Amino acid sequence: MQPIMSAGEIHGFLDKEFPQVHADGKVLTVLEVASGRLTMRFDPAERHLRPGDTISGPAMVMLADVAAYAVILAHIGPVALAVTTSLNINFLRKPKLVPLVCDCRILKLGKRLAVIDAVVTQEGQPGPVAQATATYSIPPRT
Amino acid sequence: MQPIMSAGEIHGFLDKEFPQVHADGKVLTVLEVASGRLTMRFDPAERHLRPGDTISGPAMVMLADVAAYAVILAHIGPVALAVTTSLNINFLRKPKLVPLVCDCRILKLGKRLAVIDAVVTQEGQPGPVAQATATYSIPPRT
């Protein structure tokens, strides 16, 4: 399973597809694309914060969802548009106000369904801050 | 299981706890509180939209999470601070650009864990647009 898009190509596609994500400054950066994997960094903006110097749960969901979408995109190309059908997330540790890194791994990339595992980590934490599994419906490819 | 906070009291608490949710205008309104239940309306702002005239997945997660948090709050009061430990969401139909309504039901309200079912609907849709189950850890009450 080899990726067919580079980090730069994925950035270009996400900027077009999810313009509102970067509406007030770039927060998501693809760090690496490899066979069946993708790593994305998230630099939280003010609107992603919560009282208590932490990052909101929905912001972590957004990161896991966009990163999982990007790893599929990287392997099937920008033609097909996947749609998130379900997402299960475990919040494991209270995130600090430093960037989050999301490592995505393709568990299955079928003709109709893709399942992605996403682990969110942060420097200075003794373990992952969140783990998510997301399922995507892939439209028929011709 | 009787609620001990009114819709107005929940609004006051959420405004203090989640100020950033209403940073650019009020988007969440408690419509009803009843035994083991709470209904919340979400009027999406520009930042919750996605291309294709739809509402983003993370915005629906935020709605389900805040509404589920509010139904717990309504039944145990503002003293204890529950923390989301996991959330599982199914995206069932593409939402339209009209308000979302989230109906929450307490499945379990234990001493340490609460589990909430949340169903998100929208006028003009043939069925729910999303369904979520969320788990909260409840700190020891004294």
Add this chain to the structure above:
Amino acid sequence: MQPIMSAGEIHGFLDKEFPQVHADGKVLTVLEVASGRLTMRFDPAERHLRPGDTISGPAMVMLADVAAYAVILAHIGPVALAVTTSLNINFLRKPKLVPLVCDCRILKLGKRLAVIDAVVTQEGQPGPVAQATATYSIPPRT
């Protein structure tokens, strides 16, 4: 959304498809089929028990999975074979050694995916003993 199979027809189909479920005596009974809904009773056998006079978690998963499968079957007929793609279950209360009743509700019945909500109850319990959401892939129908 009207069912097109009766309880009796579903029993006949399950007996053929899941013979091992009833290998040592009938444990599953469809109680009712209605628009978008199905209710199934589970009379646990010795192999479903756990020390502490309770019913095993995997037995409750089996009940939720077969009942959710049956409600799809009831609405699309015995031709198409759905496959479980994911299942999320919350164990809410310790089950007692009495029959379990599973109420299934179709959240979505699309061309390719079905999502079912299943709530498991038991006489004498103050609330549900388990809640599950299951997703099924539906093969192309011709």
Add this chain to the structure above:
Amino acid sequence: MQPIMSAGEIHGFLDKEFPQVHADGKVLTVLEVASGRLTMRFDPAERHLRPGDTISGPAMVMLADVAAYAVILAHIGPVALAVTTSLNINFLRKPKLVPLVCDCRILKLGKRLAVIDAVVTQEGQPGPVAQATATYSIPPRT
């Protein structure tokens, strides 16, 4: 995070706690225990099979649940009794009639909650046959 029980000690504990799992012959074997990890093999018996020469979904749930329970046990010892509070499983590929291997990894081992990631593989398959995340409530330790 170092394990404090050996594979042999875990076998002894499971035989006492889950006698019905091995009622008709030993099906579960701990292959390895390491820091934050445990690997368990499952040799399916006739009652775990499904028509079409495959292994039932609930049997895979049982494997993931017992293996996840065992990795917690290995790290906190046999005193505390953890209870499964939720389990999310993705069925990725149709299993064949050969043994399953479940690799468990502790995502979080807190005072009250443990979250475990479990990946089920099988020789001759191009990727995992199932992936589960399970949450356990840990009783107060004294």
